[in-house]
Amino acid sequence: MNVQANSWAARDIATLLHPYTDLYKQQSDGPIVMTRGQGVRVQDSDGTWYLEGMAGLWSASLGFDQPRLADAAYRQLQALPFYHIFNNRSHGPAIELAEKLLAIAPPGLARVLFSNSGSEANDAAIKLAWYYHHAIGKPAKRKIIGRMRGYHGVTIAAASATGQPANHAGFGLPLDGFLHVGSHSYWHDGEAGESEADFVARRAAELEALILREGAGTIAAFIAEPVTGGGGVFVPARGYFAAIQEVLRRHEILFIVDEVICGFGRTGTMFASEQFGLQPDMLTVAKALSASFLPISGVMLSGRIHDAMLAHGREHGVFAHGVTYAAHPVCAAVALETLKIYEETDILGHMAQVSPLLQDGLRALRDHPLVGDVRGIGLIAAVETVAEKASKTAFDPKLGVGARLQNAVLNRQVILRGLRGDALAVCPPLIIQPPEIAELIAAVRGALDEVAAELQADGHW
Ligand code: PMP
Numbered sequence: 001m002n003v004q005a006n007s008w009a010a011r012d013i014a015t016l017l018h019p020y021t022d023l024y025k026q027q028s029d030g031p032i033v034m035t036r037g038q039g040v041r042v043q044d045s046d047g048t049w050y051l052e053g054m055a056g057l058w059s060a061s062l063g064f065d066q067p068r069l070a071d072a073a074y075r076q077l078q079a080l081p082f083y084h085i086f087n088n089r090s091h092g093p094a095i096e097l098a099e100k101l102l103a104i105a106p107p108g109l110a111r112v113l114f115s116n117s118g119s120e121a122n123d124a125a126i127k128l129a130w131y132y133h134h135a136i137g138k139p140a141k142r143k144i145i146g147r148m149r150g151y152h153g154v155t156i157a158a159a160s161a162t163g164q165p166a167n168h169a170g171f172g173l174p175l176d177g178f179l180h181v182g183s184h185s186y187w188h189d190g191e192a193g194e195s196e197a198d199f200v201a202r203r204a205a206e207l208e209a210l211i212l213r214e215g216a217g218t219i220a221a222f223i224a225e226p227v228t229g230g231g232g233v234f235v236p237a238r239g240y241f242a243a244i245q246e247v248l249r250r251h252e253i254l255f256i257v258d259e260v261i262c263g264f265g266r267t268g269t270m271f272a273s274e275q276f277g278l279q280p281d282m283l284t285v286a287k288a289l290s291a292s293f294l295p296i297s298g299v300m301l302s303g304r305i306h307d308a309m310l311a312h313g314r315e316h317g318v319f320a321h322g323v324t325y326a327a328h329p330v331c332a333a334v335a336l337e338t339l340k341i342y343e344e345t346d347i348l349g350h351m352a353q354v355s356p357l358l359q360d361g362l363r364a365l366r367d368h369p370l371v372g373d374v375r376g377i378g379l380i381a382a383v384e385t386v387a388e389k390a391s392k393t394a395f396d397p398k399l400g401v402g403a404r405l406q407n408a409v410l411n412r413q414v415i416l417r418g419l420r421g422d423a424l425a426v427c428p429p430l431i432i433q434p435p436e437i438a439e440l441i442a443a444v445r446g447a448l449d450e451v452a453a454e455l456q457a458d459g460h461w
Contacts, residue, residue, distance in 0.1 A: 008033040008045050019154075037064020040429045040436055042415075053409075053416045053440050055429045058229055058261045058380070059287035062341060063429040069293045072337035076330045085114075085327050093332035100339050101285070101300065106273045109283060110303035114296060114327035118260035118286035119153025121297035122223065125256045125282045126157045127321060129221035132254065132305045135312035142177055143214060145207070145222045145253070149183040149231030152223060152258055161223050164231060166420070179214065181207050184224075184241075185234035187373050187392075188421075196237050204243035208251075216251035221281075226272035229261040232423050233382035235375055241276050254281040254305075260297070261380070264288035264339075265347050265430055268355055268378035275377075281305060288430075291338045296331035347430055355379055357434055361441040362426065368445070370452045379430055383444060384423040385451075387461060395422055399460055401451065408447035414440055 003009045009030030018026055033045040040063045043049045055061060062069070076093060083091050098112040113128070115121055126144055133141035146152065146161035153159065159167050160174035163183070168174055182203060183189050190199040211219055222244070228234045248255050257280035262272035266288065269275045273283065282305070286297030313319060325331070341347070355378050362381050363374045372386030385405070387395045395401045402418030409416045409424070417425040424447075428440065455461035 003028075003030045039063050039065065040432050048413060050410070051414045051428075051436060051439055051443075053414050053426055053428045053443075055427055056292055057287070058266075058425075058427045059292040061264060061266070061288035061347075061430045062291040062338065063431050066291065066293070066341070068341060069291060069334050069337055072333045073294065073330050076333035080329050083329055084324060086322055091327075091329050091332075093329045093336060094327035097327065097332045097336045097339075100336060101289075101298065104270050104339070105283065105300050106271055106278070106280060108279065108302050109300040111306045112298045112300050113322075114298045114332070115323050116295045116297060116325050116328075116331075117153070117155075118258075118284065118297050119155040119158040120323065121260070121284040121286055121299050122152040122158040122161065122256070122258060123155045124321065125223070125284050125299045125301075126161065126221065128282060128299065128301060128305060128309075129254050129256065131312070131319075131321075132308050133220050135308040138217070140217055141220045141252075143179055143219045144177065145179045145181060145210065145219060147183050147224055147228075148180050149185065149188075149228050149234065150180075150223070150225060150258075151228065151230040152225075153260075164420075179210060181210060183228065183231070183234060184236040185228070185232070186237040187375065188232070188234065190237075197239065200237050200239045200243050203237075203240060204247055207244060208247050211247070211251050211253070216253070219251065219253050221254040221256050222248050223256040223258060225258045225260075226262050226276050226278060227267055227377060227380060229380070229425075229427070230419065232384070232419055232421055233376055233380055233425055233427075235377050236276060241278055245279060256280065256282045256284065258284050260284055260286045261427070264342060265351055266378055266380055266427070268348070268351055270342075270348065289338065290331060290335040291341075293338070294328075294331040294334045295325075296328065296335050351378060351430060354432060354434060354437060357437045358426070358428075358432075358441075361437060362444070365441075365445060365448065368448050368452075370448050370455075376426070379428055379432070381426040382419065382423040383426070383448075384421065385448075386422075395455075395461075399455070401455070404451045404454065405447050408450045409443050412443035412446055414443035416440075416444070 012031050034042050035045050036043050041049045042052050146163050148163040150163040152161045160178035163180045186196050186199045263285040281302045283300045290296045365371050370385045373384040385401050387393045401422040405424045406418035419425050
């Protein structure tokens with residue numbers, strides 16, 4: 001890329017450290033600078049419009065312009081731009097948002113603890129698990145079990161619970177006491193000749209073996225995304241969560257469900273927990289909670305955990321946890337308005353109409369010679385390429401097939417995300433319309449053709 005002096009790109013290169021970016025390459029390439037948004041599209045500083053097929057970071061559920069959310073923020077900024085909820089202070093937006101969240105949440109969740117990001121919400125859930133076991137007189141229950149391919153964020157505990165080696169390398173993570181079991185992806189991790197039921201039984205046995213090896217008395221919680229996002233968009237194998245929950249219950253291990261991506265309709269129900277029969281002790285939310293217009297996240301916790309915390313508090317006083325911006329009034333007001341929009345526009349009804357167009361349209365790409373798997377549910381999906389279909393042999397990572405696809409799609413003015421394992425993730429705003437879905441799918445097919453031709457021409461395939 002030719003970076004002009006004093007351009008946005010030049011100034012960016014000179015100043016910003018970018019999250020999840022190849023820092024070395026970024027110094028010569030520079031960024032794409034976005035300037036505005038409309039509907040499901042964003043425009044860059046050169047004037048090019050893109051269909052945002054990832055909803056930003058799996059998050060901008062209502063697209064990139066919503067006057068109601070801007071108005072809600074402005075009204076709150078004028079009324080009370082900031083107040084905290086420490087030390088028994090409160091404000092209307094916090095209370096109303098908590099009421100609304102608990103009203104739509106899966107049964108059994110009784111309180112909400114707010115923070116700013118998905119990572120913080122998961123860190124808070126882990127701390128709550130420790131606090132709970134401490135409160136009930138089992139302080140030795142501290143270990144956290146995550147899963148390979150799982151993603152829970154970047155703060156130290158959330159990153160430790162994450163099951164992706166790249167998130168640990170270079171940081172000396174995971175912390176001690178964070179353990180990982182295999183993923184729920186039958187397509188990826190099922191063994192040759194193994195039935196889906198056998199795969200599920202193997203995963204449950206593996207979890208139980210780990211618990212017995214470590215000692216159930218040392219394990220606090222298990223954390224999982226219902227549908228894994230950044231780790232490759234995996235819908236759980238049939239019966240997986242029923243089998244896992246049975247093991248957790250028997251060993252008195254709390255179940256933390258990370259719905260940071262799945263929450264608020266992404267998979268077709270308000271929470272994916274409903275679809276997969278999950279009974280969370282804690283459930284974390286962020287991203288679509290505020291349609292990504294402002295940062296806010298939360299952990300919802302069960303009545304049982306809350307009761308234990310009250311009993312502990314009676315003896316030991318203050319619950320010493322919380323961030324300055326917990327339930328920030330402007331963020332909370334925008335989140336509340338977001339939840340009203342979901343309800344009033346019947347976002348789930350819209351999802352039921354458009355999700356099959358996306359899922360069926362993408363599944364039609366299974367006949368493409370590069371495509372090994374297409375999977376997904378609701379408005380989240382992945383198209384995974386393979387060098388050889390029958391054996392599911394992956395391409396040499398050095399070929400960067402996922403990145404090539406991401407670029408080929410970008411050249412068609414569609415933003416999708418190339419994931420490790422050469423999958424292309426798709427996660428558009430929930431408000432996407434049928435013609436935009438058709439445009440997205442055509443771009444994926446075009447990109448697959450282009451990359452296939454490129455790999456063939458270079459003799460790699
Ligand atoms: N959990 C999941 C499932 C996520 O996808 C993410 C972010 N992609 C997080 C947690 C972390 O959220 P944040 O980036 O807001 O800290």
